[in-house]
Amino acid sequence: MIGIAGWGCHIPRFRIRTSEIARVWRKNGSDIANSLGVHEKAVADADEDAITLAVEAGKSALARAGCDPQSVGALFVGSESHPYAVKPSGTVVAEALGLSRKLFLADHEFACKAGTAALQNAYALAKAGEIQYGMAIGSDTAQGRPGDALEYTAASGAAAFVVGPNPIAAVEGMFSYTTDTSDFWRREGAHYPSHGHRFTGEPAYFAHVDAAARGLMEKLGLKAADVDLVVFHMPNAKFPIRAYKQFGFGKEKWEAGLVVVNVGNTYSGSSLLGLCGLLDVAKPGQRIMLVSYGSGAGSDAFSFMVTDKIEEVRARAPFVRDLVAKKEYVDYGTYVRLRNKLRR
């Protein structure tokens, strides 16, 4: 039985409130916060990037898995804010975490679903018997153009998973759905991404999340009622909640994973951070469904069965709610400095 052996995440300490961003751009902050369902977002410090966030999350995942880092034979890091255009983030992360040098490694990029693509590959190698343990990390310091609608949500954070034998959550099945849909992109050399406004909704997020979730449920013969806990990608709170309702998932199934409200959209880390939130509270025997979404576009869906082992490892690392609560607010000027938005 192969699955998640350990999970961990990292959320930087700084937060900026939606109302503070709105104040600068002379918008109605409470209207925007209520519409998006996002009240504040996590902001990485000036010396943090997708690599450092990945390392922090990776340490927690290894702690929970309780395995020797030298037994980890694969690492895939998914991000759309890899600090280098050429040179992997993963090599730095692997050295920092003390992983084996006999290592399958690659960086992934697929907008907000690079982290789940990493998880698929690590799981596939472990299941194939090529490695004992593998790691998958989704990590981002997401860019939002100053004044753009995405600035209210583009946040920093990471989630990491060790996959291998004796899992706390066994992979029951996975399914992906991919099309060429240009809803959001960043061209080579561009500092900020562009997006297709309302086109990012119906034909992009909803079409792909829906297709992947349905595809997985059909593949495994599941109904909505068979799923105990669920997380869909969270570009904001409005989109996943609408999708949950379409499937008939009650609040009790997704509330613990709705981290976007106080963290923002951590892109490659978003749905995976939600999965961490669910694992923090999941009980043995429960079925968890995860569906990511990456612009461009595609969705990866997983079904996990939580095992008895989860209780044993849960307290070995911080919970999402601990990291959410540990915060310090910054004003817009500080945010501009920390995120290097004043181009010199």
Next chain:
Amino acid sequence: MVDVAVVGVGQTAFGELWEKSLRNLGVEAFTAALKDAGVDRAAVQALYVGNMAAGYMSSQEHLASLFADHCGLMPKPVVRCEAACASGSLALRQAWLSIKSGAYDIVAVLGAEKMTDVTASTAVAGLMAAGDAEWEGAIGLTFAGLYALMARAHMHAFGTTREQMALVSVNNHKNAMKNPYAQFHSAITVEDVLNAAPIAEPLGLLDCSPLSDGAACVILASDKVAKRFAKPVWVLGSGQGSASLGIAARASLTEMPSTHAAVADVWKQTGLHNKDVGILEVHDCFSINEIIALEDLGFCPKGAGGKFVENGGITISGEIPTNTAGGLKGIGHPVGASGVRQIIDVARQLRGDAVNQLNDVKRGLCLNVGGVGGTAIVHALGVERK
């Protein structure tokens, strides 16, 4: 003199149609109109296309060739007509004149616009090309801004209220509820309109028609051949008026001289008057414009439009049921298509197959406005030939 009838109607759904291009939309509406008329495309002698901004929104000009090809009409003539948001009825009027002239017996009129392939801000900038780009666009005015100035002037001159304007949108959304082609199927209240995000004060989001994709097509036939068709609706008159491109040169901001000219010509051609009309389609691109239209067309005195709306004059059971299928606000406003869509919705009422079908309605009137009234086109339709 040759008489002209609408013998077939067809349209696409209006809305954010992500998977349909301008080409797809046009062909879909044309095909639907042929089917409704029960005529083969081989019988269509010419096509008139109404479109405002394909060059800007879709990087596609030369719609004559595009639709000649994709509607299967080659090598017959296709003409593209442009008068901003009145492009659809301009195409209809040119088609009507062509049959009147004796040149053709059966022509098609296609209005089509694809607006959601560009961002909203790009679309808003493109729509300002319907106004005076050099004198008014260059200083930063948008279309919502132009109509906001007219709304302010109307409020100042006649005491028209935001609530009265809001009732226009409320009525249009209500009428669109059962329209399967409409972009919106949501009932709204006066409070919703008043509390919506401001666009150009006093106009809020729900005072403004949306950006939409869509196409609408009618088949016109001369009286010589119209009797072959099952459900002819006669185009009794067609009038067109013009006024200054921008608003700075206007003597008044509360009326459109082009509408006065267009409707006067229709009354002269037909011998009809307001009392003879049982259904009205007006150009509610912004809520204030429905009020101005009611006045300029003579359904109420100048300045009384707000009260007329407040007293229920435009509702299904009102004095003059207006925009019974939902108007530009409820159905959506793919600008080149709207003028043709108005004709379709009046024709459906006169044929008896409309949503919100009225009882015993014999004649209808359509007002399609280009820009801030730089062009206004009025058509009168009737069940009877005269």
